[in-house]
Amino acid sequence: MSVHKLEIAGRPRGPDTPEALGFRPLYRQVKAIFVRRLVDGVWAPGAVLPSEGQLAAEIGVSQGTVRKALDELATENLVVRRQGRGTFVAEHDERRILFQFFKLAPDQGAPRFPDSVVLSVTTGPAEEAERAALDLAENAGVTRIRRLRSFDGAPLIVETLSLPQQLFPGLEGGPIPNNLYSLFAGRYGVTIASARERLKAVALTADDAAALGVPAGGPALQIDRVALSLDGTPVEHRLSLCLTEEVHYLSDLR
Amino acid sequence: MSVHKLEIAGRPRGPDTPEALGFRPLYRQVKAIFVRRLVDGVWAPGAVLPSEGQLAAEIGVSQGTVRKALDELATENLVVRRQGRGTFVAEHDERRILFQFFKLAPDQGAPRFPDSVVLSVTTGPAEEAERAALDLAENAGVTRIRRLRSFDGAPLIVETLSLPQQLFPGLEGGPIPNNLYSLFAGRYGVTIASARERLKAVALTADDAAALGVPAGGPALQIDRVALSLDGTPVEHRLSLCLTEEVHYLSDLR
DNA sequence: AAGTGGTCTAGACCACATT
DNA sequence: ATGTGGTCTAGACCACTTG
Numbered sequence A, B: 001m002s003v004h005k006l007e008i009a010g011r012p013r014g015p016d017t018p019e020a021l022g023f024r025p026l027y028r029q030v031k032a033i034f035v036r037r038l039v040d041g042v043w044a045p046g047a048v049l050p051s052e053g054q055l056a057a058e059i060g061v062s063q064g065t066v067r068k069a070l071d072e073l074a075t076e077n078l079v080v081r082r083q084g085r086g087t088f089v090a091e092h093d094e095r096r097i098l099f100q101f102f103k104l105a106p107d108q109g110a111p112r113f114p115d116s117v118v119l120s121v122t123t124g125p126a127e128e129a130e131r132a133a134l135d136l137a138e139n140a141g142v143t144r145i146r147r148l149r150s151f152d153g154a155p156l157i158v159e160t161l162s163l164p165q166q167l168f169p170g171l172e173g174g175p176i177p178n179n180l181y182s183l184f185a186g187r188y189g190v191t192i193a194s195a196r197e198r199l200k201a202v203a204l205t206a207d208d209a210a211a212l213g214v215p216a217g218g219p220a221l222q223i224d225r226v227a228l229s230l231d232g233t234p235v236e237h238r239l240s241l242c243l244t245e246e247v248h249y250l251s252d253l254r
Numbered sequence C: 001a002a003g004t005g006g007t008c009t010a011g012a013c014c015a016c017a018t019t
Numbered sequence D: 001a002t003g004t005g006g007t008c009t010a011g012a013c014c015a016c017t018t019g
Helices: A026-040 A052-059 A063-075 A094-100 A128-134 A180-188 A206-212 B026-039 B052-059 B063-075 B094-100 B128-134 B180-188 B206-212
Strands: A079-082 A086-089 A104-106 A115-125 A141-151 A154-164 A192-203 A219-229 A234-242 A247-253 B079-082 B086-089 B104-106 B115-125 B141-151 B154-164 B192-203 B219-229 B234-242 B247-253
Touching: A026 A063, A052 A063, A063 A079, A128 A154, A128 A234, A154 A206, A180 A192, A180 A234, A192 A234, A192 B192, A219 B219, A247 B247, B026 B063, B052 B063, B063 B079, B128 B154, B128 B234, B154 B206, B180 B192, B180 B234, B192 B234
Parallel strands: none
Antiparallel strands: A079 A086, A104 A247, A115 A141, A141 A154, A154 A234, A192 A219, A192 B219, A192 B247, A219 A234, A219 B192, A247 B192, B079 B086, B104 B247, B115 B141, B141 B154, B154 B234, B192 B219, B219 B234
């Protein structure tokens, strides 16, 4: 059993607690403990967490406090709760990615995952834009993956990913699977937790148009994505160019 | 004081409760009561709700149950909670719209709200696409607003809104403010609660290009929005065409 | 000082899944 | 039957805002 230093030990907050540092509720401290376990891989994707009661007893708080911490993790899709079964570490299976990270859907028919063909994998020093997006040092290196993604053989997306070499060493050596986030988690212990996408409409360059097999100059949806890991570090930059004749990007505003 | 029929009166659920209808927690029933009050305008935008304790006493449940209902409403941005002050009905002020419903932001500089110039306001029978989007009957009428939106006089968006005449009678008569959602709430008692946007990259038609003051055929971001009211009814269809040279659409994936 | 939402606890019981 | 998460309650206390 591990030992944790909670800012507040037992029940009432002592008046000697430094109040200048701002108030931090117990359940957030507990949540931080859990996030740490996810980051460290103590709780690996797919695994079952101990029950609420066990966690409460271990850490020394009430079950309700553990519950509130787990509820927040569930809201952030880091954990999945299933009544009667238990609480599980979220996995990057195809379903989840389709739901959470892949917002392009066919105008007609059910959402699905495109096939991928890798066009090239290269390594080199990070460019200015990549360093900015990924928060890298000046001498950092990146691995770049360029690939074409299709529905039933019809080219849909041509995209270039930039990944920090330090985080994903040897990536350029092996095969590149279609589901990259699953690879990141399984081989490198890096869990993608969130992403921010910036969208523009652009005219296709000759190069990109050729890759997609369409005339140059036509409109394409450009998606500039930065994906963040569990601890908030940017770990992937991805520039996608999408043909949107029979496909759209879905954004729910709530 | 109003009277509510809760499926379960006191504390324990009797075994005679029809279980085939599925389980519906108390706090969701309470939440439904609150939503009804919002829909009916009993609680108008900007107003303060009674305190948790008062609501609990009135309805006959514990404060914790009221709290959970209010928490969900707060998550859905229907209500705003402020510690020490109270719980307020959410308003469609410019800040909220900018944060929740306007996802276009300048590449450089802080997010802001564009100016609008109304190009035309017309009424007529709903077309096929409008009926589908707004779930209208075959003989229903719509009011269409076409307007140009700009940053500092630089045209950014040309858009056409379609609104059910039945919901917004007389809309074509008066002036059209920049903040439509505020008008919907104030004049028609219709609160926009959520929206679904479908994005594509398209080539500008001669007509749209002329409105925007750019050459025809250039790329534009097409945003097809359907906005839903509190009770889930589609109440607005909006087709926007945006120049994204110096602006992007922001989408957070979490 | 008083009132509000926010946190934390302890305990009871319900719904769900598995054994 | 057992174990899990989910709901509901009651009460205490904390943090924040206002008079």
